[in-house]
Amino acid sequence: MSDTELASDLVVHAARLVRAVRRDLELPAGTRIISLLDEHGPLGITQLAELDRCSQPTMSAAVAQLVESGWVTKKPNPDDARGTVVTLSDTGRDELRRVRRRHGERVAALVAQHPDLTTEDLATAVAVLRGILQEGTS
Amino acid sequence: MSDTELASDLVVHAARLVRAVRRDLELPAGTRIISLLDEHGPLGITQLAELDRCSQPTMSAAVAQLVESGWVTKKPNPDDARGTVVTLSDTGRDELRRVRRRHGERVAALVAQHPDLTTEDLATAVAVLRGILQEGTS
DNA sequence: GAGCACTACATAGGTTGCCTATGTAATCTG
DNA sequence: CAGATTACATAGGCAACCTATGTAGTGCTC
Numbered sequence: 001m002s003d004t005e006l007a008s009d010l011v012v013h014a015a016r017l018v019r020a021v022r023r024d025l026e027l028p029a030g031t032r033i034i035s036l037l038d039e040h041g042p043l044g045i046t047q048l049a050e051l052d053r054c055s056q057p058t059m060s061a062a063v064a065q066l067v068e069s070g071w072v073t074k075k076p077n078p079d080d081a082r083g084t085v086v087t088l089s090d091t092g093r094d095e096l097r098r099v100r101r102r103h104g105e106r107v108a109a110l111v112a113q114h115p116d117l118t119t120e121d122l123a124t125a126v127a128v129l130r131g132i133l134q135e136g137t138s
Numbered sequence: 139m140s141d142t143e144l145a146s147d148l149v150v151h152a153a154r155l156v157r158a159v160r161r162d163l164e165l166p167a168g169t170r171i172i173s174l175l176d177e178h179g180p181l182g183i184t185q186l187a188e189l190d191r192c193s194q195p196t197m198s199a200a201v202a203q204l205v206e207s208g209w210v211t212k213k214p215n216p217d218d219a220r221g222t223v224v225t226l227s228d229t230g231r232d233e234l235r236r237v238r239r240r241h242g243e244r245v246a247a248l249v250a251q252h253p254d255l256t257t258e259d260l261a262t263a264v265a266v267l268r269g270i271l272q273e274g275t276s
Numbered sequence: 277g278a279g280c281a282c283t284a285c286a287t288a289g290g291t292t293g294c295c296t297a298t299g300t301a302a303t304c305t306g
Numbered sequence: 307c308a309g310a311t312t313a314c315a316t317a318g319g320c321a322a323c324c325t326a327t328g329t330a331g332t333g334c335t336c
Contacts, residue, residue, distance in 0.1 A: 107149060
């Protein structure tokens with residue numbers, strides 16, 4: 001199978017996976033954001049939007065929700081009064097742990113059902129997705 | 139990294155990829171459906187919903203849209219007057235080809251930017267996603 | 277062969293997750 | 307200091323889902 005065919009299949013299957021997970025486990029948009037904050041530390045709205053590859057207004061709204069949930073805090077940036085610093089709170093970190101465990105257990109169980117899929121394969125899949133998303137502005 | 143961590147990352151990154159693709163290339167829900175019809179041949183609404191892991195009403199609406207676009211046809215099932223048979227039309231097959239080429243080229247280009255990602259890695263990623271989704275009712 | 281449970285699909289109504297367009301305030305730049 | 311740029315917020319709208327519920331056809335059971 002060619003690269004283009006594979007790449008196209010990758011997208012369709014990824015879409016299917018996301019909806020399947022969202023369906024019976026919940027996958028709010030906020031999960032992606034707190035995951036970014038966990039990985040990169042405190043960030044501004046625009047930076048978050050770029051990392052998550054969504055529009056700035058979308059990120060504004062998403063962060064507002066997270067603030068309401070108490071998973072992040074939003075403070076004015078001391079070095080630039082226009083900007084904001086979004087920081088992961090302790091409860092946010094807890095939530096991230098919970099979500100990760102839920103998703104992890106579930107998906108890992110499915111992977112385990114397929115003896116031909118190894119941990120290495122899983123790592124490869126993640127690496128591929130991560131690679132594709134990296135600076136993939138092209 | 140543990141399996142659960144990897145699995146959780148897989149979900150988050152898949153979500154990010156899907157939105158990124160949807161953003162600058164369009165990834166309508168119909169794409170998944172005509173892709174299923176291409177793979178499995180004519181199917182009923184409920185069967186499609188199960189394969190795509192969405193609810194039946196969602197699939198009803200999606201198929202209605204596809205009918206309007208002319209990419210599929212919907213006929214009553216001769217063996218069961220309650221049922222419907224959804225069939226991929228020629229224009230639908232053309233559309234599928236177009237979409238696949240667009241997505242494929244785009245994502246394949248991104249993959250090509252990362253010399254450490256091989257075609258085999260890509261194939262592995264697809265296999266992982268496909269495996270996870272297979273009968274993943276658990 | 278009448279009633280009942282079940283199945284396949286449609287409709288209604290609501291939520292979430294995004295987007296573009298646009299406004300506002302703060303910061304840089306000539 | 308005027309104008310461009312940057313960081314964010316607001317408004318309005320659309321696509322893709324969902325659950326709950328209705329309806330018609332099927333199959334079983336007695």
